[in-house]
Amino acid sequence: MVFVGSDDQLTVPTAVKIVIAGGFGTGKTTMVASVSEIPPLQTEELLTEAGVHVDDLAGIEGKDTTTVALDFGRITINTKVVLYLFGTPGQNRFWFMWDELATGAIGAVVLVDTRRLDSSFPSIDFFEHRGIPFVVAVNCFDGSQLYTVDEVRHALDLDDAIPVVLCDARDRESSKTVLVGLIQHSMNRLAAV
Amino acid sequence: MTAREDWWYDEAAGPLVRPYAMVRGRTRPNAPDLHLVTQVRASSFASDQTSLTVEHREIMALCARPLSVAEVAAYLDVPLVVVKVLLSDLIERGDVLVQNSSPQIPDRDLLQAVLDGVRGI
Ligand SMILES: Nc1nc2c(ncn2[C@@H]2O[C@H](COP(=O)(O)OP(=O)(O)OP(=O)(O)O)[C@@H](O)[C@H]2O)c(=O)[nH]1
Numbered sequence: 011m012v013f014v015g016s017d018d019q020l021t022v023p024t025a026v027k028i029v030i031a032g033g034f035g036t037g038k039t040t041m042v043a044s045v046s047e048i049p050p051l052q053t054e055e056l057l058t059e060a061g062v063h064v065d066d067l068a069g070i071e072g073k074d075t076t077t078v079a080l081d082f083g084r085i086t087i088n089t090k091v092v093l094y095l096f097g098t099p100g101q102n103r104f105w106f107m108w109d110e111l112a113t114g115a116i117g118a119v120v121l122v123d124t125r126r127l128d129s130s131f132p133s134i135d136f137f138e139h140r141g142i143p144f145v146v147a148v149n150c151f152d153g154s155q156l157y158t159v160d161e162v163r164h165a166l167d168l169d170d171a172i173p174v175v176l177c178d179a180r181d182r183e184s185s186k187t188v189l190v191g192l193i194q195h196s197m198n199r200l201a202a203v
Numbered sequence: 204m205t206a207r208e209d210w211w212y213d214e215a216a217g218p219l220v221r222p223y224a225m226v227r228g229r230t231r232p233n234a235p236d237l238h239l240v241t242q243v244r245a246s247s248f249a250s251d252q253t254s255l256t257v258e259h260r261e262i263m264a265l266c267a268r269p270l271s272v273a274e275v276a277a278y279l280d281v282p283l284v285v286v287k288v289l290l291s292d293l294i295e296r297g298d299v300l301v302q303n304s305s306p307q308i309p310d311r312d313l314l315q316a317v318l319d320g321v322r323g324i
């Protein structure tokens with residue numbers, strides 16, 4: 011096995027990732043698409059019919075399987091660093107994927123649709139319990155901005171330290187601002203420990 | 204690649220036959236840790252490819268530039284678990300180079316670089 015830097019002049023960049031989470035239909039894929047330099051890609055994990063993650067192909071020949079798709083985008087930061095943005099799968103039963111996504115991540119954006127605030131509770135719980143930095147981005151679907159940032163913070167029972175911002179996931183600048191806010195939040199958290 | 208429609212629904216053969224056949228049901232006993240964002244790249248000293256399968260060669264072509272495992276799986280249109288086996292073969296041969304690290308929380312300098320990069324897009 012040859013690792014980078016041993017006998018090959020070619021370099022391989024460092025990869026970092028950000029998770030775009032939130033309830034079903036909150037605009038996760040839209041946000042990934044609005045900032046990604048490539049149209050969002052899809053990758054599939056294999057599950058058995060019972061929903062168990064297949065991480066080894068031995069012994070599953072002929073068994074019924076299904077797949078869960080993850081969509082993701084890419085931002086090449088420079089020749090040495092590349093950032094990936096992963097949208098979480100809509101259904102909450104795929105927690106094993108969330109763990110893989112969250113491991114080593116810069117942090118997460120939890121997208122919220124104020125018409126269905128409760129659909130984002132599981133995402134918030136997930137990142138809170140694992141101590142992963144996250145920001146809450148309220149996706150302003152047309153005319154649906156029913157609440158202020160403070161009201162959303164209160165309704166979601168969020169700690170004061172968690173940034174809450176309004177956004178339009180379709181808008182590149184707006185999504186960029188959300189990502190910048192998350193990265194700064196992560197840096198502040200790093201400085202605090 | 205083409206004819207993806209019948210990939211999972213090959214009624215005569217049953218589900219999963221193609222991806223299973225592609226890796227011949229092999230496990231990955233000595234495989235390196237391959238995560239979603241692990242970067243892989245074809246070596247500039249790649250060995251003779253005549254004994255490789257079509258899928259292996261496709262990976263070699265894709266990885267002329269560095270890509271993540273997730274990107275290779277997406278472009279090849281095969282499940283992650285399959286692409287990991289195929290990549291492991293190539294890594295073992297020394298044909299593909301891999302970043303030797305599990306995902307780590309970025310340090311301050313790396314975060315600053317990402318911040319500057321995102322601001323600049
Ligand atoms: N008006 C408006 N529509 C939006 C906005 N963001 C997303 N949409 C629309 O809302 C729908 C759902 O957006 P997606 O990006 O697919 O949401 P998702 O979170 O990826 O959905 P799932 O993956 O199915 O959970 C799409 O039809 C989008 O076009 C927004 O900010 N404003």
Ligand SMILES: [Mg+2]
Nearest residue numbers: 038039081097
């Ligand atoms: Mg989606």
